Amino acid sequence: MTTPRTDLYLDDFKPGDRFEGRGYTFTESEIIDFALRYDPQPIHIDVEAAKAGPFGGLIASGFQSLAITFRLIYQTGWFSSASLGGPGMDNLRWHKPVRPGDTLRAFADVKEVRPSKSKPDRGLLIYELSAVNQSGETVMTATLMSFLKRRRDP
Amino acid sequence: MTTPRTDLYLDDFKPGDRFEGRGYTFTESEIIDFALRYDPQPIHIDVEAAKAGPFGGLIASGFQSLAITFRLIYQTGWFSSASLGGPGMDNLRWHKPVRPGDTLRAFADVKEVRPSKSKPDRGLLIYELSAVNQSGETVMTATLMSFLKRRRDP
Numbered sequence A, B: 001m002t003t004p005r006t007d008l009y010l011d012d013f014k015p016g017d018r019f020e021g022r023g024y025t026f027t028e029s030e031i032i033d034f035a036l037r038y039d040p041q042p043i044h045i046d047v048e049a050a051k052a053g054p055f056g057g058l059i060a061s062g063f064q065s066l067a068i069t070f071r072l073i074y075q076t077g078w079f080s081s082a083s084l085g086g087p088g089m090d091n092l093r094w095h096k097p098v099r100p101g102d103t104l105r106a107f108a109d110v111k112e113v114r115p116s117k118s119k120p121d122r123g124l125l126i127y128e129l130s131a132v133n134q135s136g137e138t139v140m141t142a143t144l145m146s147f148l149k150r151r152r153d154p
Helices: A028-038 A047-051 A062-074 B028-038 B047-051 B062-074
Strands: A018-025 A088-094 A103-115 A122-132 A138-149 B018-025 B088-094 B103-115 B122-132 B138-149
Touching: A018 A062, A028 A062, A028 B062, A062 A088, A062 A103, A062 A122, A062 A138, A062 B028, A062 B062, A103 A138, B018 B062, B028 B062, B062 B088, B062 B103, B062 B122, B062 B138, B103 B138
Parallel strands: none
Antiparallel strands: A018 A103, A088 A138, A088 B088, A103 A122, A122 A138, B018 B103, B088 B138, B103 B122, B122 B138
């Protein structure tokens, strides 16, 4: 369904393009490690407290799900040389909890390709990043922006 | 300027309330550790490649800045017992790069307190999370949402 395409520049993208990453299984150990450093809420680091909490058990920090999902797409190699950083993100939603043992796959759907008017060597790629679990449920979506270089020889 | 207030419930917040966290210094080691796991772009893990890159040196992953900023506010203890998770985030912007040696302080400014109509025991807290560096520059802002319990005895 998706064709492997790597090391792309701004000019190589068009709205509707879809990229699919490989999967990643969240372990209890990794969930707790991440959260102890970055999001030390009891529902992310304390199995016993989490049992009595709103999700009936330990769940991953939403910041971890976000970062892992981004990594799964990044490591497809869709862009690397062209990357100039990102200005931000909109509409991040955590639709379902991610629990130990859950396996997420990542998708990126290109929404907009916007060449810069002031800087002709670059432009903005706007895409929806999403993560789907082993039951086919979408657990997270977000709209990301990345500045990418344009090809010198289109 | 800000009064320490901890373990708050939805009813304890009002728009305009400001919370301030303590500081955190980003080290080269921590920047590279985080990025190798979660955002392995050369500008975050390879000092030499980063020198030739768009920021002229290594910078922290924006996902790390986000998670650290959230943690700095979370560990003020502003809410803990009341937390029921968060549905998402809007308007995340990375305004300035975060470099090794930079110290960030975190702020949360309450924007809206929205009791649930369907579930009278809870509601939504909407706040702007921001991070300011040692030069007083705002490096990141985002609008976060958290579900919080209401007090049983207001």
